[in-house]
Amino acid sequence: MKKNWLWPVMAAGLFISACGAETAEDPTDTATESAEETETASAVDSAAMELEVPFDGVMDHVHGMGYIEENGGLYFASHHGLKVHRDGKWTEIEDQYHDFMGFNATATGFVTSGHPDMQSGMQNPLGIKRSDDGGETFDDLGFEGETDFHEMAVGYNTNNLFVFNPQANSEMETGFHRSDDAGETWQQTAAEGLDGKVTYLAMHPDDSMMIAAASNQGIFLSEDGGESFSRITEGELGTAAFFSEDALYYATYSEEAKLVKRDLSGGEEEISLPEMTEDGVVYVAQHPENPEQLAIYTAKGHAWQTQDAGENWTQILNAGQVQ
Template sequence: MKKQRKTIGGLLSLLLLAGCSGEAQDSFEVPFEGEMDHVHGMGYAGNEDGLYFASHTGLKIYREGEWFETTDNFHDYMGFNATDEGFVTSGHPSADSELPNPLGIQRSVDGGKTIEEIAFQGETDFHAMAVGYTSQDLFLINPASNSLLEAGVYSNSAEGESWQPVQADGLEGEVAALALHPADSNLVAAATSTGIYFSKDAGETFQSLTPEGERGTAVHFTEEGLYFGSYGTAAALMQYTVENEELEPLNMPDLPDDAIAFIAENPTDDQELAFYTLQGHAYLSEDGTQNWKALLQNGKPQ
């Protein structure tokens, strides 16, 4: 398969900001026909059928060829991670919410109808945060001191109660995205301004997977390995297999003046892969990246 430009500095700025058939299942969702911007994450959230996009104004959902949006909880979700139970997120509450700002770390198990606090509500907005899809473990960068943590890198086993500092030796550059393996939290990945980094020891040490001068833009773990987006002379989509340490370039649409910001594989169908870009485009492949269809163009549903 084959590997498939604002300036590179502009792309990084966009990245760090980004890192700012059927009817709806119930009345919490209605058809979405507007425009989506400031997406801060995407993924297949738990038992809720569909691909969820965490936008500046709440959740948007692509399901069986149709688009939906929620009728409440228009929170500005940051650090959004889909899990097998729903999703874990940070960010800021909507203008009509009584929740403290920032949200800290919150969890939803009902498609976003309700959220419950895990930790740091009213204290910290976590942009760089990863959650194991099935383990529910957390790995994050704390940007500033709060009631429990100094600034730095930390991991946690599922419930947000016991935080462990992480050395993160070898991790360089400004971190735009983090990813944690679905079940094995020894496997961590990061996309930074200097490349894609991979750890086999729970983030204590990292090694680079990309050539010097290439920027990392997105990371997403599956059971078998790591999908990542990068930008050298053009946007690229790659797959890294953990078992044999092989890198494979994947077919992708042409992305002039753009790069991948988020990647998500359907956990029930390994042929279904989606990504969202810094310029507000989204694409979906249902045949293992051989063919792609546009879901969004400049933030507008297709």
């Protein structure tokens, strides 16, 4: 018999070839540019990590997880701020204890919604915010004091967005909307074919027309920016979705948890998961520089990492307690 314990847990929110140059480059110029880029990246990394302090506690109500390429950390968006796993150690962002919702890591930072720390002076709810300095400062993308977006997808490299708006606000009617200019303007989409209660949305890192949704009716895929969706699973609860450049990773639950890699060029393969008892994957992330390094977070607050595409897993969270 199909177990129905997972859906109420998720719904409650316990749980996202170059062309050759026409003229030859001066090797000295190239070396100088590379050095400058490295120095800039290092400065960003250092600034972000200066905000972090050691963390050795329990995190609850995680509402998103992802690797930020600029500083190499695996970020968890929790009820009490951001927690970071990096090089086997845990830290948290000091003095930024917002209740993050709809969290999406990007190449340079993250985009989020949620509720502010009472000491921050921000309006509640947050609307949509973007940070490119590890959470020290936030750019306002709108809807502050109006809307808390629980279901939100962001392009990792584009910062374009696809959201579900739960009720009408100053710019949006209720329903699904997308922004093809990183939050400057919005347009509503029909989302035809998308059935059930949606708990998670994902957008391709570069192609903003490609969107996936996880719902209690399965996993759905759109290739036209959310105007229409096709169901790609049958008879399973959809629990998570994540795009790499060349694949859609999705998680489902029926009699047991399952994680699948679906190549965008065709074909699927199931990825082995660590042993789980009545538990399912609700967030998936892939390291931007190492495609075999994956991380998962589950409905019961466990998290694992693998360095070899699922052959071996190391637990880094046990019921919310850092390991």
